[in-house]
Structures are given as structure tokens and as C-alpha cells.
Amino acid sequence: MAHLAVLSLSILGFRLLAITTSQGAFRYRRELFWLGWFLLLVALAVALGFWSLGLGLTLWLGYLSTGAGVVFLVRALGLPDAR
Amino acid sequence: MIAPLGARIRQRMAQLHRWTGLLLGWLLFVIFLTGTLSFFRQELSLWMQPERPFIADPVPSKAAFEHAYQYLRQQAPEASHWSVTLPDARDPLLALSWRGPEGRGQVLLNPLDGRRVEARDTRGGDFFYRFHFQLHYIPVLLARYLVGIAAMMMLIALITGVITHKKILKDFFTFRGGKGQRSWLDAHNGFSVLALPFHLMITYTGLVTLMMLYIPWGMEKAFPEQEQRQHLVTDVFAFLPAEPRSGEQAAMLPWEQLLAKSEVYWQGAQAGRIQVANPGDRNAKAVLEANSDQSDILGISGHPPFMVFDAVSGELLREKVLAPAYDSYGILLGLHLGRFADWPGRWLYVLLGTAGCCMLATGLLLWTSKRRKKPGHSRAGLWIVDRLNLTTLAGFPLAVVAMFWLNRLLPLELPGRANWEIHGLFLVWLAMFLHALLRPLKRGWYEQWMLAGILLLGLPVLNLLTTDRGFPDSLLSGDWLFVGFDVVLVALAALMFRFARQKRES
Numbered sequence: 052m053a054h055l056a057v058l059s060l061s062i063l064g065f066r067l068l069a070i071t072t073s074q075g076a077f078r079y080r081r082e083l084f085w086l087g088w089f090l091l092l093v094a095l096a097v098a099l100g101f102w103s104l105g106l107g108l109t110l111w112l113g114y115l116s117t118g119a120g121v122v123f124l125v126r127a128l129g130l131p132d133a134r
Numbered sequence: 135m136i137a138p139l140g141a142r143i144r145q146r147m148a149q150l151h152r153w154t155g156l157l158l159g160w161l162l163f164v165i166f167l168t169g170t171l172s173f174f175r176q177e178l179s180l181w182m183q184p185e186r187p188f189i190a191d192p193v194p195s196k197a198a199f200e201h202a203y204q205y206l207r208q209q210a211p212e213a214s215h216w217s218v219t220l221p222d223a224r225d226p227l228l229a230l231s232w233r234g235p236e237g238r239g240q241v242l243l244n245p246l247d248g249r250r251v252e253a254r255d256t257r258g259g260d261f262f263y264r265f266h267f268q269l270h271y272i273p274v275l276l277a278r279y280l281v282g283i284a285a286m287m288m289l290i291a292l293i294t295g296v297i298t299h300k301k302i303l304k305d306f307f308t309f310r311g312g313k314g315q316r317s318w319l320d321a322h323n324g325f326s327v328l329a330l331p332f333h334l335m336i337t338y339t340g341l342v343t344l345m346m347l348y349i350p351w352g353m354e355k356a357f358p359e360q361e362q363r364q365h366l367v368t369d370v371f372a373f374l375p376a377e378p379r380s381g382e383q384a385a386m387l388p389w390e391q392l393l394a395k396s397e398v399y400w401q402g403a404q405a406g407r408i409q410v411a412n413p414g415d416r417n418a419k420a421v422l423e424a425n426s427d428q429s430d431i432l433g434i435s436g437h438p439p440f441m442v443f444d445a446v447s448g449e450l451l452r453e454k455v456l457a458p459a460y461d462s463y464g465i466l467l468g469l470h471l472g473r474f475a476d477w478p479g480r481w482l483y484v485l486l487g488t489a490g491c492c493m494l495a496t497g498l499l500l501w502t503s504k505r506r507k508k509p510g511h512s513r514a515g516l517w518i519v520d521r522l523n524l525t526t527l528a529g530f531p532l533a534v535v536a537m538f539w540l541n542r543l544l545p546l547e548l549p550g551r552a553n554w555e556i557h558g559l560f561l562v563w564l565a566m567f568l569h570a571l572l573r574p575l576k577r578g579w580y581e582q583w584m585l586a587g588i589l590l591l592g593l594p595v596l597n598l599l600t601t602d603r604g605f606p607d608s609l610l611s612g613d614w615l616f617v618g619f620d621v622v623l624v625a626l627a628a629l630m631f632r633f634a635r636q637k638r639e640s
Contacts, residue, residue, distance in 0.1 A: 054478040068307075069306075072306070103429070105433055105465065109434060110482065112335075114482065116328055117485055119328040120489060122307060123307055
């Protein structure tokens with residue numbers, strides 16, 4: 052369950068970062084950008100809460116990469132020109 | 135001459151990145167792929183020995199210990215050394231080994247009834263584990279130096295890659311598909327940057343695991359005498375130095391008592407292995423080592439705690455010493471091995487390892503894609519790199535799948551069967567090299583991806599036909615390892631067919 056929570060938060064956080072750093076104008080860009088970062092921090096808090104410091108940091112970093120990878124792959128497969 | 139660093143530092147770093155990446159990229163790909171497979175070392179061994187019975191719930195240590203003790207007492211009473219690896223969540227069988235004046239032996243026991251399990255002769259997942267740091271067919275020491283040089287090059291390539299990448303954060307999610315060289319660059323950046331902490335960690339810790347080999351001078355300076363080094367080894371490793379037998383027989387304490395002592399001392403962590411020197415003698419010693427698969431109690435260290443007992447009186451003789459430098463080394467080792475990880479954590483390691491393979495593959499393909507358009511570039515060099523790319527990036531994974539086929543097809547009574555599985559892998563890889571030389575490049579890629587896809591898709595069928603652990607039976611009995619293996623094989627086959635189709639249409 053903790054694995055799923057940390058992964059979901061990472062995907063959501065990076066998804067927001069990806070949207071808000073893309074080209075094009077839309078409302079609440081700044082707020083969503085910081086919300087993305089905040090979700091990544093929440094993922095860290097969840098990881099540290101569920102696991103010990105060493106294990107939590109290790110798995111959080113792993114899930115950050117996986118979350119970013121999922122967002123990257125979804126965009127790469129879904130959008131021929133993602134930027 | 136190397137120009138001084140300055141405004142052109144990025145170009146210099148890019149050059150270094152390109153050449154360190156290219157020269158050892160093929161070797162690194164093979165190391166990364168087999169290293170990634172090693173995270174499922176035990177699971178691969180279980181799949182490659184389908185004769186091992188499926189045991190849903192791990193048997194309690196005490197019952198397993200009793201079976202192990204009885205077997206060793208009857209079969210190897212004169213041995214000077216016994217070793218028992220207990221069943222755990224990943225491997226449900228008891229693994230026993232012994233050595234002594236009458237030779238060596240090893241056996242697998244079913245912990246439920248203590249009966250011997252006859253499994254086919256194979257190196258299983260251990261082959262991939264050993265291969266990723268000491269290769270095969272070449273002297274171990276030379277291979278370890280080669281792997282060390284490759285890992286160092288990888289570290290340089292990672293650092294220079296970060297310096298080279300001007301817009302590392304801005305380009306974080308950029309992918310421009312269907313644009314040839316630019317697409318390869320974006321894919322390379324994606325696989326590299328997104329999993330960068332993992333790539334840096336796994337490369338650095340990989341070097342650290344063999345640091346005594348690469349930089350032995352500190353150790354030699356601090357412990358110049360052989361005796362001092364021997365003392366160090368017994369202090370920090372679960373190792374029993376050879377001691378003579380007293381010649382006087384003595385009854386050993388029941389192992390359950392030693393087990394109970396150690397578990398109290400380790401705050402509930404369970405023992406994973408027991409070794410006994412001079413069993414049945416007054417000089418008998420036993421070392422109990424905790425199972426490293428208990429990160430909630432023991433953390434992530436690759437060096438689990440151990441305790442050495444007098445096996446007759448039960449007196450605690452020594453235990454793992456606490457030393458900050460050694461413990462730091464243990465944590466780095468633990469990070470590299472990932473033995474602390476539960477199954478989602480292990481999958482995480484595999485996914486990130488796969489990202490590493492993709493990073494290396496896209497980097498190698500980018501090199502040729504970039505140079506193909508340069509009119510003045512050496513055609514011969516490009517031809518060789520193209521063929522080596524094909525042989526390594528498509529041919530080696532195909533050869534690995536061929537090894538799994540051989541595991542099911544080779545006769546069980548074939549002498550040296552385990553070695554023939556490995557020879558088979560290299561023979562298929564050699565055949566893929568010849569194929570790459572003889573076929574037109576595009577056609578070669580298509581054919582090797584197709585063949586890999588067909589072999590992957592056929593493996594669950596072959597497993598169904600040659601064992602009683604096929605998909606339907608495994609699904610019904612809840613044997614998720616065999617079910618998962620088949621599902622992954624089909625998914626990988628679909629990926630191979632997609633690669634093949636893309637090559638045909640490009």
C-alpha cells in the first residue's frame with residue numbers, strides 16, 4: 052500500500068510539473084507548478100512515515116524516477132511532439 | 135593535446151561522454167542487463183528448476199533446522215564443515231552443503247518432510263549474478279578489472295553527460311517522436327536523467343563492492359601482515375577459520391537454542407544461515423547469520439549481523455563488530471544488491487535497471503544515427519559499430535532467452551548440463567554476431583527482434599509442455615512466480631514484435 056501511495060504521489064507530482072513547464076498559456080500555472088513540488092514532498096513524508104529513514108529515502112528516490120519515467124513515457128507515446 | 139578547460143568545457147565533456155560511452159557501451163549493456171536480471175536471482179533459479187516443489191507458506195525455522203540437522207548427522211557425520219541456508223520468502227527449500235576429508239556435497243531438502251529434492255543441474259540465476267561482475271570464459275581477476283574499468287567509464291559518462299546537458303531541467307519531459315536523431319537524443323536523455331540517482335548509485339556502489347581489489351593499498355598499509363588481515367576477516371565477516379578437531383566427541387546444543395539466543399539479540403530478526411565447524415567434536419563452533427531480507431529490523435545493509443557460538447556449551451564467542459567505515463561499506467553494498475527490498479522494491483530495482491539498459495542502448499544508437507548523416511565519416515567504423523550494436527542490443531537478449539529454452543530442452547542426464555546451458559547462450563550470441571555480419575542492417579534488426587519475440591512467446595508453451603508447472607496449473611495452485619514469469623514473457627514478446635515492426639516500417 053505504501054509503495055502504491057508513494058508511486059501515485061510521484062506520478063501526480065511529475066504530471067503537474069510536466070504540464071506547467073510545457074508551452075502554452077493556461078490559468079493557475081504557478082500554483083500547479085508548486086503543487087507538483089509539494090506532492091513530491093508529500094511522497095517523501097509518506098515514505099519516511101512508512102519505512103525507516105534509509106529505506107524510505109532509497110525507495111522514495113526510486114519511485115521519483117519511476118514516477119517521472121511513467122509521465123515521460125505517457126507523454127512520449129501519446130504526443131508525437133511533447134514540447 | 136587536451137585543450138584547457140574554459141568556455142568550451144561542454145564540448146570537451148561531450149567528447150569525453152561520447153567516447154567513454156561508445157568504447158565500453160556494449161560491455162556495459164551486457165553487464166547492466168545481467169545485473170538487472172540478478173535482482174531476480176532466486177526467482178530465476180526457482181523457474182529454472184521446476185522440479186522444486188511449490189510451497190506456498192515458508193516453513194518455520196525450527197522445523198527446518200531439525201530436518202537439516204538430522205540429514206547432515208546421517209549423511210556427513212565426518213565432515214569438517216556444515217552449512218545450512220534456511221527457507222525464506224524467496225526460496226522455500228533448505229539448502230545444505232558440507233565439506234571434509236571425504237570431499238564436498240550439497241543438497242536441497244523439502245523443509246516440510248526433510249526429503250531430498252532432485253532438481254536439474256543448472257546455474258540458474260546465479261549465472262547472471264556472477265556474469266555481471268566476473269563475466270565468463272576469462273580469468274576471474276582479469277574480468278573483474280575489466281568490469282571495474284567499464285564501471286569507471288560509466289561513472290565518467292554519467293558525470294560528463296550531466297555537464298553536457300545544458301537544459302537538463304528544462305528538457306526534463308521533452309520527447310520529439312519520429313524525428314530520427316533528435317528522437318534518439320530525447321529518448322537517451324529521458325532514460326538517463328529520469329533515473330539518474332539510480333544510475334549514479336548503482337555504478338558507484340558497484341565499484342565500491344570491489345574496492346579492495348581496485349585500490350588495495352589502504353588495506354595493505356593498515357594491515358601489512360597476513361595474520362592481521364585474517365583477523366580482520368573473522369571480525370567483520372560471518373566466517374569460521376579452520377581449526378583442528380580435538381578428537382573428543384561431544385554432543386552439540388540443539389540448534390533451536392542458538393537460534394532463540396540470536397533472535398533475542400537481533401530484536402526478532404530471523405537467522406538465514408548457520409555454519410558449523412567440526413560438528414560433533416568438543417571444538418565445534420557455530421556461526422549464525424541473520425537473513426538480510428528484514429529491512430524493518432536490520433536496515434538496508436548488505437552485511438547482516440552474525441554471532442559465533444561454542445556449539446557445545448552455547449557460549450557466545452564473538453559477534454559482528456560495529457565499525458562506522460565497515461557499516462558504511464555494508465550500506466553501499468546493500469544498496470547495490472537490493473536484498474533488503476520486498477517484491478515491489480525489487481521490481482523497482484528491475485525497472486530502473488531496465489532504464490539503465492535503455493540509456494545505454496539509445497546512446498549507442500544515437501552515435502550511429504548522428505554519424506550516418508555526416509558525409510565525411512568513416513564508413514567502415516560506422517559499419518562495425520552498427521553490427522556490434524545489433525549483436526549486443528538485440529543478439530544478447532535473444533541469447534539469454536535461448537538459454538531459458540535450453541534449460542527446458544537439454545536432457546536432464548546430460549553430463550555438464552549446467553555448463554551446456556551457458557555454452558548454448560554464447561553459441562547463440564555468436565550466431566547472432568555472424569547473422570549481423572551477413573545480413574543487411576535493417577533486415578538484421580528485424581529478424582533478430584522477430585526471433586527474440588518468437589522465442590519469448592514460445593517459452594510459456596515450452597514450459598507447459600515440458601513441466602507440470604504450466605500457466606493453468608500455476609494459476610490454479612496460486613504459484614505466482616510461474617504465472618508472473620509467463621505474463622512477463624508474453625509482454626516482452628509483444629515489445630520485441632513492436633520493435634521488429636518499427637524496423638520493417640522505418
